[in-house]
Amino acid sequence: MTFSWRRRRGGRGGDGKNEGFKGINQDMELTIPTHFRCPISLDLMKDPVTLSTGITYDRESIEKWMDAGNITCPVTNQVLRNFDQIPNHSIRKMIQDWCVENKSCGVERIPTPRIPITPYEVTDVRSRIMAAARLGDARKCQELVGKIKHLAKESERNRRCIVGNGIGSALADSFESFARSSVNTHMSLLKEILAALTWTFPLDEEGVSKLKSAVSLRCMVLFLKSDDLSSRQNAVFVLKELVSADEACVDGLMGIEGGIEETLFQTVKVPICPKATKASLVVIHNMILSSKEQSDIITLRFVRIGLIPLLLEILVDGDKSVCEKALGIMDSICSLEEGRENAYENALTVPLLVKKILRVSDTATEFSISSLWKLCLGENERALVEAVQLGAFQKLLVVLQIGSSERTKEKVTELLKMMNLCRDKVDCVDSSMGFKYVKRSN
Template identity: 70%
Template sequence: MTFLWRRRKCGRGGKRDKAIKPINSKKELTIPTHFRCPISLDLMKDPVSLSTGITYDRESIEKWIDAGNVTCPVTKQTLRNFDLIPNHALRKMIQEWCVDNKSYGVERIPTPRVPISPYEVSEICTRMLAATKNGDAKNCEELVKKIKNSARESERNRRCIVSNGIGSGLADMFETFACFSADKHVDLLKEILSALTWSFPLGEEGVTRLKSTVSLRCMTWFMNSEDLFSKQNAIFVLKDMIYEDQSCLDGLAQIEGIEEALFHIVKVPICPKATQACLVIIHRMMLLQEKGSIITLRFVQMGIIPLILDILVEGNKGICEKALGVLDSICNLKEGKESACDNALTVPLIVKKILRVSDTATKFSISILWKLILGENENVVIEAVQLGAFQKLLVVLQVGCSERTKEKVTELLKLMNMYRDKLDCFDSSMGFKYMKRSN
């Protein structure tokens, strides 16, 4: 709740003034000391007491505990437990005080909703398990919506829900009803997908449920659907699964139509985050030991290189890094390098991204250029030199990079030096302002 009064500026030492100045009045209203949180010194909105008997505003004391502190901020005593007991009497007093001082611009603090407890989450998980086992789709949907509503109320609720194993229950429910029939239970499956996007980590059992063939097929089905919300949720869940357990990539590579679904999302973007998540999945699939080359070739044949280059033209930092990672993997393949060289935008964009986006983007750009030039394509070497790659690579050596990248840069400079007499133009925009004076 934002109060309408105007506060005085902090005095010496940064201490807050305890007086409230009413609008259009010279009088001041002092907030009672016991109405203020000992941590924030603000009027408490949701007073709760610790085991030490000291009362704090819930938001402030939760931040204190979440930071790893195990003592009471005021008494310095070690806390016997971390239970936060609502101080209803004090809250009512604060509310009455707000009403009595309405003329000072003070707004009444609404009665806070009681946060969800670990016990309540555990109880909901038990009910979800039973409803899933009985195939009760209606009850399952109601429980999922209840969990989502609680999570929306506060970040604290969401953390409590996630930390008490809701993800595993949602994954079990998703696999079960996907196995029954995705068409029949589409609304329930949409609700589960939506909740799963913020329920990670799922734990070993939860990931096992979601990386099953049934679950992966269902998510791919959603990715190929016309429902944009469910499509992006499926992408987010897959990306988080990969971060938690990369072994799910092997199962994902077996799903028919997964490459087409990912390609279409890159081609027809939903939102930047979905595109970025999609590129992460594509990149990881291309790096698979057994099927990586086959998957890469499929994406090349579908025409992913022009899409990647379009992303590099206007993409933000995160998307550019992921797009360059995909292009770098593509250039591991002979057909990929040939297709990249055939596109007139490839070399100009790669040279441009060196030292322009981030260290990660520079590393990928150098790796791509190195792979293209080592393909013994003289035209690529000449074009890169003409675009100022030689000067940029010198700067990279000066500002520092990893040993592997340094080896690639050194090799590129040796090759480019042979073609410098064919230089048609010099990238004067770089100059030598980034160069460090050698000792």
């Protein structure tokens, strides 16, 4: 039995499958043998593997099937005795020969797949990395880290296998070990380990404990202050994961001489890349949300170095994710009296907070309302009048109509009561605004 495949007219149609047929002449019909197609995807197999039931599938398709929790063979429905996937070299060679035979039709040869890494191999490399760290063998450790990075780049499957078998903890252990020995001596190796760590999260408890040590944190802050953009980027990525996983990391960062606030501020002010900016904002937010005693100190430090104008600048044209993070920080800053005073002194604060209500996301709306509520505490008449002039009253009515969290509803209600007392003092925005800010449901 065979399947027939006909390329659509126009050269750019189709559903994106059968990538090997990009060059086939229009209207040419090509017959593909059934046993060359994966029984799951019905696409030409690129890496055929055989299960214990004797049925051959494309590796990517059967792995997705197994990752979904299935324990049976899709074709026979038999329970699999094991999950071994044996490469079917015979079928793969036949497919490659068929591709070569049809080269004149524009069929590209399926490349010979690389053998994926196994959990046993990852465990072996993990043990060797930790042994090299204990012996202080930087050359061997760098060689093994390079090998891991190379294998991870080969395929997403390799990366999942590497991460799933604890390589992150070994890297964290090595990072602390060589940082403790001498940062200057092992600078190149530490940069390599840090780069690999960025894609190995989440780490287990042991790995996190190694990275949140004073030695490791000092080394990361050193990289964050360096002129090497790649190292700065990797350092802030790792710090973001650490402060999100363990609040104790904030205490460790606070204990570093020279402080980290100015460094994070500069990372946002002079962006490396959008991801690094978002990561920096996450670190700042987690630092501000630390324990109450530390939180106030950290927040005021950020306020005094000029974080508020920088956040407002981000809000002018930032994307959804960045705006949410910036508004979250602004909301925390407005919890302090000095923070509120500094925020209100900036002419852009109230206009931008009002503008972001119902314009970005539900999260951004809640942060905007909370910040505005805090600014208006004590019936700050100037802030209330300005908000009403900008149409906040109508927007808040819409928020009540479309629904929000109970805490946000309480703040909206309080704001409306306060604003209602000010409405006769200003020329209000046309109340016919209606529901133009409500997003349509998909």
